[in-house]
Amino acid sequence: MTINLASKKILIVEDQAIMRETIKHIMVTFGARHIIEAESGLNAITAMRVDKFDIVLCDYNLLRGKNGQQVLEEARHLKLLPINAIFIMVTGEQNPEMVLSAIDNKPDDYLIKPFNQQQLLIRIDRCYTRKKFLRSIDNKIDSGNLYQAIECCEELLQLNDKKMHLPLLKLRAELAIKVGDFKSAEAIYQGILQERDIPWARCGLGVVAFFLSFYDQAIETFQNLIKQYPVMLEAYDWLVKAYESLGNNESAMSSLNLAVELSPLSILRQKKLALLADKTQNLPVAKKAYMATIKLGKNSIHRSSSDYAGLANVYLKSNAPNEALKIVYELNQQFRNDPEAKLRSALLETRIYQAKDNKTLAQQAYGKAFKLNEEFNRQVSRELRLEMAKTFFLNGNGENCDEILNDLLKTNIDDKPFIKDIELMCDAIIGEEHANTLIQEIKKELVDINNKGVSLFQEGDIQGALAIFEQAITKTPNNHTINLNLIKVLIHDLKASQLASEKILRTQSFINKAIEIGVPHSQLSSLQKELTSLKENLSITS
Amino acid sequence: MLPIDFSALLASSIHDIKNSLGALRALLTQLEKIYIDPKPDELKHLNFEANRMNNILMQLLILYKIDLSQFSPTIDEHEVGEILEDVSAQQSTLLSLGNIKLITQCDNDLHCYCDSTLIGNALCTLVNNAQRYCLTKVLLSVAKEGDYVVFCIEDDGKGYPENLLTSDYKQLPLIDLATGNTGLGLFFTDTIAQLHVQGDKRGFITTDNNSQFGGARFRLYLP
Amino acid sequence: MAAINFSELLVSSVDDIKNSLATLHALISQLKNNYPDKKPPEFKQLEFETNRMNNSLMQLLTLHKIDLSHFSLTIDEHSAADILEDVAAQQSSLLSLGSIQLLTQSQSDLFCYCDATHIINALCTLVNNAQHYCLSKVLLSASQEGDYVVFCLEDDGTGYPEDLLRSDQKVPGLEDTTTGNTHLGLVYVETIAQLHVKADQKGFITTDNNSQFGGARFKLYLP
Numbered sequence: 010m011t012i013n014l015a016s017k018k019i020l021i022v023e024d025q026a027i028m029r030e031t032i033k034h035i036m037v038t039f040g041a042r043h044i045i046e047a048e049s050g051l052n053a054i055t056a057m058r059v060d061k062f063d064i065v066l067c068d069y070n071l072l073r074g075k076n077g078q079q080v081l082e083e084a085r086h087l088k089l090l091p092i093n094a095i096f097i098m099v100t101g102e103q104n105p106e107m108v109l110s111a112i113d114n115k116p117d118d119y120l121i122k123p124f125n126q127q128q129l130l131i132r133i134d135r136c137y138t139r140k141k142f143l144r145s146i147d148n149k150i151d152s153g154n155l156y157q158a159i160e161c162c163e164e165l166l167q168l169n170d171k172k173m174h175l176p177l178l179k180l181r182a183e184l185a186i187k188v189g190d191f192k193s194a195e196a197i198y199q200g201i202l203q204e205r206d207i208p209w210a211r212c213g214l215g216v217v218a219f220f221l222s223f224y225d226q227a228i229e230t231f232q233n234l235i236k237q238y239p240v241m242l243e244a245y246d247w248l249v250k251a252y253e254s255l256g257n258n259e260s261a262m263s264s265l266n267l268a269v270e271l272s273p274l275s276i277l278r279q280k281k282l283a284l285l286a287d288k289t290q291n292l293p294v295a296k297k298a299y300m301a302t303i304k305l306g307k308n309s310i311h312r313s314s315s316d317y318a319g320l321a322n323v324y325l326k327s328n329a330p331n332e333a334l335k336i337v338y339e340l341n342q343q344f345r346n347d348p349e350a351k352l353r354s355a356l357l358e359t360r361i362y363q364a365k366d367n368k369t370l371a372q373q374a375y376g377k378a379f380k381l382n383e384e385f386n387r388q389v390s391r392e393l394r395l396e397m398a399k400t401f402f403l404n405g406n407g408e409n410c411d412e413i414l415n416d417l418l419k420t421n422i423d424d425k426p427f428i429k430d431i432e433l434m435c436d437a438i439i440g441e442e443h444a445n446t447l448i449q450e451i452k453k454e455l456v457d458i459n460n461k462g463v464s465l466f467q468e469g470d471i472q473g474a475l476a477i478f479e480q481a482i483t484k485t486p487n488n489h490t491i492n493l494n495l496i497k498v499l500i501h502d503l504k505a506s507q508l509a510s511e512k513i514l515r516t517q518s519f520i521n522k523a524i525e526i527g528v529p530h531s532q533l534s535s536l537q538k539e540l541t542s543l544k545e546n547l548s549i550t551s
Numbered sequence: 552m553l554p555i556d557f558s559a560l561l562a563s564s565i566h567d568i569k570n571s572l573g574a575l576r577a578l579l580t581q582l583e584k585i586y587i588d589p590k591p592d593e594l595k596h597l598n599f600e601a602n603r604m605n606n607i608l609m610q611l612l613i614l615y616k617i618d619l620s621q622f623s624p625t626i627d628e629h630e631v632g633e634i635l636e637d638v639s640a641q642q643s644t645l646l647s648l649g650n651i652k653l654i655t656q657c658d659n660d661l662h663c664y665c666d667s668t669l670i671g672n673a674l675c676t677l678v679n680n681a682q683r684y685c686l687t688k689v690l691l692s693v694a695k696e697g698d699y700v701v702f703c704i705e706d707d708g709k710g711y712p713e714n715l716l717t718s719d720y721k722q723l724p725l726i727d728l729a730t731g732n733t734g735l736g737l738f739f740t741d742t743i744a745q746l747h748v749q750g751d752k753r754g755f756i757t758t759d760n761n762s763q764f765g766g767a768r769f770r771l772y773l774p
Numbered sequence: 775m776a777a778i779n780f781s782e783l784l785v786s787s788v789d790d791i792k793n794s795l796a797t798l799h800a801l802i803s804q805l806k807n808n809y810p811d812k813k814p815p816e817f818k819q820l821e822f823e824t825n826r827m828n829n830s831l832m833q834l835l836t837l838h839k840i841d842l843s844h845f846s847l848t849i850d851e852h853s854a855a856d857i858l859e860d861v862a863a864q865q866s867s868l869l870s871l872g873s874i875q876l877l878t879q880s881q882s883d884l885f886c887y888c889d890a891t892h893i894i895n896a897l898c899t900l901v902n903n904a905q906h907y908c909l910s911k912v913l914l915s916a917s918q919e920g921d922y923v924v925f926c927l928e929d930d931g932t933g934y935p936e937d938l939l940r941s942d943q944k945v946p947g948l949e950d951t952t953t954g955n956t957h958l959g960l961v962y963v964e965t966i967a968q969l970h971v972k973a974d975q976k977g978f979i980t981t982d983n984n985s986q987f988g989g990a991r992f993k994l995y996l997p
Contacts, residue, residue: 027596031800034807070793101792122792123799123828127863135856171883175851205887206972208849238846271844557841561784563958564834568791571823571830575798578816578823582805585814593801600794600801604827607794611787618780735787 010130012137014041018060021046022053022067022080023099032066035126050075050083050308057089064133065090066120069100075308078274082114086310092151093144095136099124112246112277142173146180153521156537159184175201182213189530191217208234212244219251227251242268249281258289266294276305283319296323314340314350315392321357330364337361348385352393355381356400375404382409391417391427399434410439411447418444418451423489423526455481459490466498471505474498492523493532500539508547516540558619565612572608576601580644595648599683602645606676610739613669617742624666624746631661631693631700638674638691642682651682656692663693663700665747665773670702673740677704677769680736684708685766698752702771707764716758740771749774781842788835795831799824803867818871822906825868829899833962836892840965847889847969854884854916854923861897861914865905874905880916886923888996892966893925899959900927900992907931908989921975925994933983934990963994972997 019041023029029046047053050071069077077098084090098116105119117136149158162181185194198213215230231248245268252261262285269278283298299320306312317340324333337357344350358374382397394413401410421427435444458481466474478495499516616622635655681689685706692703715734744754752774762768802820839845858878904912908929915926967977975997985991
């Protein structure tokens with residue numbers, strides 16, 4: 010055993026007293042001194058708020074309230090788990106990776122019941138060793154510094170640890186994909202496949218093809234994988250994305266349906282299925298998936314008023330306005346004091362009462378929505394704001410509609426799928442050219458700001474250029490060009506002036522942001538290199 | 552790929568597991584002898600789990616045969632008192648280890664037409680659960696109600712959870728992994744009850760929380 | 775008559791039984807904790823039987839999924855030493871109660887491409903049986919033989935009975951109760967082995983009585 014349990018804080022989450030006792034007995038026998046027990050998910054979360062645990066052993070099947078997966082999701086979401094903590098899910102399920110597979114938030118390992126002392130300790134020990142080995146990378150990923158994570162990965166690969174070689178390559182390729190360096194990822198996967206046919210490496214090649222927009226090639230890769238490994242959920246998830254990108258929502262939905270059958274407990278898959286089925290007007294599938302999502306959402310951080318709204322909409326589309334009203338009532342019951350939910354329910358009521366031809370109540374609901382929109386405006390999600398814009402237009406209020414549309418377009422101008430949603434909405438109810446006109450105006454505005462900044466920069470007025478870009482970024486935080494130019498000016502400023510670590514950190518955070526919004530690797534990597542060398546200079550001089 | 556004769560596999564697996572379970576119960580009896588009173592609580596709990604596994608295996612096998620249409624009940628006239636005696640006997644090891652009382656009640660001359668093995672098994676499953684979830688006692692009684700003979704199990708526990716009070720036992724609450732008890736016992740009993748037919752009447756079951764002792768009440772109606 | 779979705783039923787029953795089994799296992803280890811040194815021999819038997827039930831259940835479920843084509847392996851690179859360590863760990867509580875020795879042997883840098891969960895399960899089943907039928911020791915080793923990684927299990931018992939030495943393990947021996955779940959175990963291992971494919975090579979198993987200790991020898995070949 011490499012791990013010393015005496016110094017570790019351990020949380021045991023298990024509803025059965027006898028199992029708790031047994032696990033505790035094992036841990037104590039092997040020197041553990043700080044053990045907290047929780048018999049429900051809620052108590053587990055409370056315990057994690059008080060203590061920072063090093064090891065969490067959590068049963069999946071908790072009798073009341075949250076299940077183990079929901080505990081994990083909530084703990085990660087609320088950042089209650091230190092990044093280097095070990096979270097092990099205990100389950101009776103033989104293939105937990107598959108049956109319990111969530112799209113994100115996987116535990117560090119699964120432990121299958123029944124288990125004995127040795128099995129438990131080996132599991133913990135291996136997790137600990139692995140996490141310790143990867144600690145430097147995990148820390149960098151956690152702080153968003155992906156390029157530095159890649160450097161750490163390269164360093165660890167140099168150690169030639171045979172057992173960690175393949176896991177490191179996998180991580181290295183995934184990081185390459187995250188920063189948009191698809192060529193490197195492809196080379197890694199191909200290198201692995203030359204040695205041995207490993208399913209995740211083949212899947213990785215599909216992912217690379219997907220990001221390079223070779224959708225047909227990606228689809229073929231995922232389909233072949235699924236043929237050979239019919240329960241490989243990751244391949245299904247990517248296949249769905251590839252079909253969506255081709256605009257083939259029908260195929261996307263049927264593929265996702267298969268994945269949902271294999272992992273019915275994954276709320277995010279159910280949710281996505283509901284949305285896809287809704288888009289393709291497959292009302293029975295949408296209804297079933299929304300209901301499943303609502304049911305799974307109980308006790309989950311993924312619980313959302315949008316699922317209730319989705320279900321109500323499906324009822325409305327199936328000409329069942331009274332059923333829809335019941336769901337809206339349920340929505341109001343479940344989400345009190347939630348602005349987003351309030352606005353949703355007002356918008357739904359507007360449409361439902363219009364469908365029922367009850368003008369007074371419809372008008373009342375519209376009035377409520379209007380006020381809520383004024384009050385909460387940007388605080389609600391973009392999808393809901395789009396819905397609001399639509400309702401404005403349908404009720405003869407084009408001005409307020411355009412106001413929202415302009416704002417949404419500005420903040421999301423480089424997010425192609427969402428822009429597409431806006432276009433579809435406008436095409437359907439406002440008119441063919443409407444969205445396009447708004448987009449052209451915004452693009453022109455952006456080009457103007459950009460040109461102004463660039464010319465100031467060229468004239469040598471660095472501070473002036475910086476001011477222009479910094480102001481622009483508050484208005485259009487997700488615009489690629491503005492982000493990129495801001496980074497360029499910041500780096501130039503760093504070179505020209507006294508090196509200061511806070512300035513470097515700030516520049517790094519803009520690079521991390523740029524990775525997140527999808528600025529291509531080809532444009533970012535040289536800037537990152539410059540920044541890294543500046544950082545090295547700083548540490549040499551200081 | 553090997554062709555799998557799943558039917559044969561299932562039967563042989565269940566056979567294997569039942570063998571192991573038999574050995575396990577014998578071992579538990581041996582262990583009990585080692586302990587002097589008061590015996591550890593674990594022994595009681597062990598007996599409960601062993602009973603539970605045995606019940607599920609038996610149900611699984613029968614439901615499988617029903618599914619393949621390879622099953623029909625062996626209906627005959629049986630004395631109700633004997634059925635109750637069999638159930639008490641099966642639970643006796645477990646009951647002797649705790650202080651739960653199982654009371655049985657029925658008229659001496661009450662007879663019913665049924666497959667007594669199946670009905671006995673179903674009642675054992677339910678009594679096994681009842682004695683686990685009650686506080687002090689379980690009453691198993693049988694009475695004639697119109698055209699039906701009614702087996703009734705009442706306890707003084709907290710009663711059935713919401714999801715087991717539905718009238719539709721055919722629906723396996725499978726997604727409810729979180730509730731632990733999958734309601735398989737009720738599903739099985741309902742299936743078995745429905746195999747008992749007399750003229751146009753069919754057997755059925757009900758669940759409610761109207762026990763005379765304030766807990767759960769289960770009733771099995773046989774025509 | 776209620777329509778039965780047998781597949782769902784099987785999965786949920788096996789879940790229920792596995793839960794019971796896990797509880798049972800925990801209870802037994804609690805009882806065992808009461809004995810600091812010399813434990814009654816019943817505990818060893820109890821461990822053996824719970825292992826056996828667990829293995830049968832797991833095999834049943836896996837074969838069922840294969841039967842439904844709801845199954846595929848999760849292939850990755852694994853250290854053979856880790857796999858052996860896992861098997862030894864699973865058997866450790868049983869072995870600690872008796873005088874049988876389980877030796878494991880492999881090079882630290884031997885890697886194989888397989889679904890570790892299933893390979894470990896398969897090896898556990900076989901070791902559980904081997905330690906039951908051997909006299910004093912079981913050797914579990916892993917080595918490279920040409921294109922294959924070979925897991926080899928040898929004991930010093932009386933060897934496999936005639937009917938298990940046939941190259942054809944496709945029919946589970948329903949009639950043969952003396953070998954317990956050995957037969958099903960072999961069907962399972964062979965099925966899993968054959969799912970491991972590399973180019974034109976497939977995994978396979980062999981059984982003979984050429985153990986270096988004079989007992990049974992089992993070999994699992996993975997490409």
